[in-house]
Amino acid sequence: MKKYFVLASIAALIWACNGGVRSVPDDNTSSASSSSDNEEASSSTNSSAADDAKGIGKFTHVDVSATIDKSMVAAGQKIYDLKCSACHHLDGTKLVGPGWKGITQRRQPEWIMNFVTNTDENLDKNAQAMSLLEECMVRMPNQNLSDDDARRILEFMRNNDAKQ
Numbered sequence: 001m002k003k004y005f006v007l008a009s010i011a012a013l014i015w016a017c018n019g020g021v022r023s024v025p026d027d028n029t030s031s032a033s034s035s036s037d038n039e040e041a042s043s044s045t046n047s048s049a050a051d052d053a054k055g056i057g058k059f060t061h062v063d064v065s066a067t068i069d070k071s072m073v074a075a076g077q078k079i080y081d082l083k084c085s086a087c088h089h090l091d092g093t094k095l096v097g098p099g100w101k102g103i104t105q106r107r108q109p110e111w112i113m114n115f116v117t118n119t120d121e122n123l124d125k126n127a128q129a130m131s132l133l134e135e136c137m138v139r140m141p142n143q144n145l146s147d148d149d150a151r152r153i154l155e156f157m158r159n160n161d162a163k164q
């Protein structure tokens with residue numbers, strides 16, 4: 001009985017989140033082109049285009065090398081299996097949250113690391129995160145990742161994108 005509840009709510013969530021990934025590039029272009037028009041109306045949000053792209057948090061510059069660090073990927077896989085796989089698929093399909101395929105192309109590394117270490121603040125204030133929340137209608141719970149774990153997850157995502 002409980003299982004059916006879970007299945008039903010997951011089905012509802014997949015439906016709710018449908019289209020989330022596809023609309024991200026559109027959001028980027030439309031918010032970039034309309035931000036000056038809306039400057040006065042949205043001045044209370046106090047977010048700039050740079051904040052939107054990098055997210056809110058301590059990571060202002062993340063070095064990623066051309067090669068992929070396999071030991072970080074392996075550590076990232078463990079974190080994914082334990083803490084993320086219940087809500088994120090590795091392909092482009094949604095579960096509770098968006099699938100991760102292509103995420104390293106549509107998001108800056110800084111954005112990903114800020115989002116996963118400072119989830120609440122980004123969901124409240126970062127335009128890209130807020131529009132994801134609007135589409136998925138479920139708030140991603142803070143996962144309490146350390147900075148190192150966030151970097152491992154990023155490497156795991158880079159590897160996931162490199163092999164598809």
Ligand code: HEC
Nearest residue numbers: 083084087096097098116132133136137138139140143153
């Ligand atoms: C309970 C479900 C849940 C869990 C567990 C979860 N997430 Fe999420 N995640 C979401 C939802 C839902 C969103 C979309 C934003 C929102 O609605 O809060 C999201 C969004 C994201 C995004 C942005 C996706 C994009 O397309 O830009 C990243 C990155 C992310 N999660 C990383 C993680 C990581 C890393 C973990 C594990 C450490 C994790 N999530 C665990 C539900 C979850």
